[in-house]
Amino acid sequence: MIRLLTRPASRPALPRRPPVSRPAQADVDGSATGDRAAALWLNRLTRVVPRSSAAAQLVAGGLDSAGAIAFAAALALGVTCAPHLRGALLLGLAACALRGAAAVWSARLGAQAARSVKTTLRAALVDRLLRGRPLATAVEQGARGTDPVAVLTTGVESLDGYIARFLPARRVAGLAQLAALAATACASPVAAGIELATLLPFVLLMILAGSAAAAETRRQFQSMARLSNLFADRIANLPLLLGFGAVPHETRRLGLAADALRGRTMAVLRIAFISSAGLEFFAALSVALVAAYCGFSLLHLLPFAAPERLDLARALFVLALAPEVYAPMRRLAAAYHDRQQAMTAAACMDATEPGRDAGPPAPALSGPHLCAPPHLRFRSVGVRYPGEPRPALAGLDFTLPPGGSLALLGPSGSGKSTALGLLVGLPGVHDGRIEIDGTVLEPGASLAASLAWMGSDPLLVEDTLRANLALAAPDASDGRILDVARVAGLDAVLGRPGALDLILDHRGSGLSGGERRRIGLVRALLRAAPLLVLDEPTAHLDAASALALRDVLAGVIRSRRASVLIATHDAELAALADAVVTLEPRS
Template sequence: MADPARSKVRAWLSGLARNSQRWITATVLAGVLAGLATIVQMVLLAWLIHQGVIEKTPVSELTPVFLALLAVLVIRSAGQGLQTRFAARCSERVRRDARRQLHHHWKATGPVNLADTSAASLAREWLDHVEALHGYFARFLPQMTLSVVIPLAILVLVFWLDWLAGIFLVLSAPLIPLFMALVGMGAEKLNQQHFETVSRLSGQFLDKVRGLTTLQLFGQTEAASRTLEARSDQYRKITMKTLKVAFLSSAVLEFFASVAIAVLAIYIGFGLLGYIEFGPSDELTLFSGLLILLLAPEFFQPLRTLSQHYHDRAAALGAGAEILARLEQSVDNAEPIRPDNGISDHGIQMSGVTLRYGEGPVIFNNLDIRIKAGQVIALTGPSGGGKSTLLHLLAGFIWPETGAVSVFGEAPGNQPFGWLGQRGFWIQGTWAENLRLTTPDATDIAIDYALRQVGLGELVDSRADGIHSRIAEDGLGLSGGQARRLSLARIFLADYPLILLDEPTAGLDATSEVFILEALHKLSESGKTLVFSTHHQALLTLADRVLIVNDGEVRDA
């Protein structure tokens, strides 16, 4: 994927920030409250020490000030707690918006166009890349404002106490942002390389694991291991480079902040001892000198915190570039317009549909089809004739170049429908968990009934755990026919009005074919609209209408 320009990534991040501006503002206000409480705390602490050491004020007279100091500590803690809470809410909102954008793009792209993309890359975009936005919105963005407001408030107070000490702070403060910018230039590029490398590594690792049996059959496991080792070593090197930049930047920033505070301490110390007579140094007291020393670390703390969170910005820009590259991928086809015809409210209609993949040849040209609700339609014809493509159009997985498609009065995919492709989908878990993927609230009784409808009753009874028997990913633990019937049981359980099946009996033994035929017959008798592609003669006899699909033409048999 081509990397979007940095300006586009920043604009996208700014758009996410605008949608959560209320929480960002609340985070900043809570941080300002905590910062102002810190300033008041230092003022009270310096005044208490001055009164106790210099003025010899009795402790009993200082009790109200001690109580005020405790109250300020409580306010500071409350401000910090609210800042963390509001930051978490802001990040949660932003990540939800980012995932919503990805979901909308994936939906518009469709599973057919996403088939060439590694599942691991999509998973990392959804999980790791989106999670990488957390630090930027929860910490870095609010801290940018706090690193200006709090130091300015401290600077005003320090100038009022001693203008020469204020000048020291003003001269040293720009060093931290300067080095942050210099470090950030390299860190941003490294983080983007980090995300690109780990995405490729994840995709390759998942592909190798899924194809482990094939690799063993062809004796390529050693070569695959060496490839993964090389990619892992590359990932290690980039990770270490990123960590090196982060540690070095922190060390440099801490050094300059420490040097600035040390210079200020030397000035105040020699000023109080009377060795410096320049400027306002002769007016220094224990109160003013101690307060300046207490405020100096707090002056640099927001800037140091910002520098610590600067890698969050680099990580967000790197992850944002990957996400935005996905979002900017063009979707070939636009959503079709539903035909203005009454029949489309009661069945399926294609009107003037023309379809092609990219710049390839036309697959369908000005296609018109009408299917009544409750009909059983069989699509047959030579392989490569367009049967699967026609099913993809009805499912809303792809959109036509021109023309319109209506499914029960709505655009394809807007209403729930049953889909049984040539390759099923299962997760590692129990049979019940796999069936509840489409019907989360299904009872054990309903699941057991659905399994028996597809001829898996005897298998359920033979298992000690029944419907809670476990299967591995990709249906391992079941035969091909049993796994296909398990997928079909989902359709029985969900009770969809429209069911689309792509070669439902392909590659099955005779016993499994019989069970599939019986299950489809039950679905047809219940009034469901069935559209399936097949070469199987028994399935053709089940259909109310047989359509021959060949070379872009669809005609009745």
């Protein structure tokens, strides 16, 4: 039930987000279905990379292959043709310079592409978080040890190697191998056949090694996220742990989590080293077989009739080029672990569609731009969250005239926060409508650009007091900051030496609850918006602090410089407003 009074009352609380339907848990155990979904997600993500960058990487790979072939030719020419030694040396130096330039260019292109993809993806993920949308399938289902912080940091960083190293290596591998095999076949078809035949076990072993590493990489990622979550949670609750004497117990828990991560990491490294040794063995074996064929052919000791007769120049060319046939595959194998890490991370981000979400955050549906205190009208507004049996708000009616003040007074759970959240597009209107100066505010539209918000728990950043006060008005001068801070009652803080340069942490250590609350008020006043929203400004304050803050707010309300909407369960604060709407608790 809603009762309209003629006296003010109000107090705001943090807006609630509607419950988010939980999607089915992503397959983080390495099933074929999960791997295919992750692979498709990564393929869609790479569309963010400009085509010109991919083409440039192919060109860089082609230049590297040309340099390798030129170096092999220079080596053969220099050994077998003394009169052309100087030309061979120049050709070799040019080939080395070309390969070095191609490698640097390719690395830069890969780093730029990775930076672009990570920045774009993080923007999309943060945008989802701010809108209350699922960040990631695994996260939303509470996957073991995975949370949004781990996804935005470790998870997104896990894509770096995939974009910067694996994708360029995969693009170039086929082209470079074909170029090396074609050049080898021109000098010795038999040697080219030997190299081609030895590629089959090489590729097979690479696939097996990658599959074996996939499961361990997933477990390592989950262990890392679990340790990150546990550590952050214990640090945040350190005073509580100290009070209950639970520090030794939690220290042991952190040690066990760290040991688990170390074991997972060693398992991944063990597989990587074993697979690398196997790949090096096959690459060396193929080169040895080509060398044996060339040697026996030159000595005419082959146990079979060869369809060709090698001379020293061609044999040296083939031998010098033999490692280059396998070099692209070895580079791809070295970067294959990056792909497995990216697959693991993709399993925790497959709720984000890169083709649609990976981009600059889509702007919120904007509401009307306010240049003066607005005429605000709620007409039978109701809100119902999905899956909730009762409405969060029902039949809310009130009118806030320009420059006036109105308080929503009620206990916790009465819908005060839900009503305030409607102004910034958090929940959607289920019934009724909201009017701003006679214009209907569309569902999901936000007045955030035209209002100033003061909450019960202001966000503090690890920076100076000046930076925290000017968070909503970065261009404000020190003089204006000091004037507004004194109006907000921060005289005690400002009296300290070098007050504006005082370093604060995210908890506001060294400040009282009332002083932290006044920082939020200073931000709201510095913004000088035409609509001021106060969300539980006196909540959890002692009587003296609440009284002092009410005196400051009374002056703000009397100034009539903005329309003021308050949500509170503090009847004395609500009495300062021109009108009070009392919300009864939901039955």
